[in-house]
Amino acid sequence: MKRIAVLLIMSAVLFSACSSTQWVRTPVAKEFDLNVTLEQHQGASTSIQQKYEHPYEIAVADIKKLMADLTYIEKVGLKNTKKQSPVFQAVEIDRLAPVLAETLATADAGQRVRFISFNTGKALVFSVSRKTEGVIFIESGGRLNIAFNLINSERRVSETTALSPNYSRADPLKIQTSETPISSTAPYAELHKLETGKQAPMWVVADLEKLKAAAKAAPVPVVEVTKEVPPAAAPKTGSMAAPVEKTAAAQASEERLNADIKNKLKFLKELRGEGLISENDYNAKKMDLLDTLD
Secondary structure, three states: HHHHHHHHHHHHHHHHHOOOEEEEEEEEEEEOOHHHHHHEEOOOOEEEEEEEEOOOOOOOHHHHHHHOOOOOEEEEEEOOOEEEEEOOHHHHHHHHHHHHHHHHHHOOOOEEEEEEEEEEEEEEEHHHHHHHEEEEEEEEOOOEEEEEEEEEEEEOOOOOOOOOOOOOOOOHHHHOOOHHHHEEOOEEEEEEOOOOOOOOEEEEEEEEEHHHHHHHHHHOOOOOOOOOOOOOOOOOOOOOOOOOOOOOOHHHHHHHHHHHHHHHHHHHHHHOOOOOOHHHHHHHHHHHHOOOOO
């Protein structure tokens, strides 16, 4: 009996020690459609040492190249037809990549970067609000890792913004199966191999030197800038200054944002019509969205 009691006590102590570990998060950026934090694995009394090569200076163009090249398999339509699609939309890359680069440059050796990105995708009839979540870190040997918990997963009704994130409990580095696996990788990257010898479905490892070379070789997008009228040719209008015209890129960005807000308003209306949210919740969320308009 004494031996059994001792074994039970030891098991309880071990379980308590294991369950006391957690990821402690430090917020970095909170926006309507993205959330970025630094997270550190914390034990009962001390930090659990990691092997990250942080802080690390990485060019925004390099992260953009990696994000743009990532594709995955999604199921679409009533027959769940498999389709290869980009993990990130262009608007997501533009707003998320600079934040990730800046955060990697400030992280320490025990911290990795967790991110959440919201977007609006197309469904059979209506648009659907989606969520991508994962971590990114640099390990020894100049290897950039990006692993996902979720890839373009439909958001919960309560997840109207990324300002108050609902993080997945699963560690993305331990996921072995997925319904949205990474479909292919660029020549500079590969899927991580798990201890079982199988490839991780949503964990990509990129060689930083090869990634830099690929980013440099990639064509630079041309941004059309509206030419200003020379002062001599400008019509005289007294003391009134001529309005400054927006660049084509800025105008396109504003149009994408307005379209995204419009889709979110339609989605809220659908939820109210189906009785999934109350009238008060609908009005409150609608006002939040309208407040983001210029």
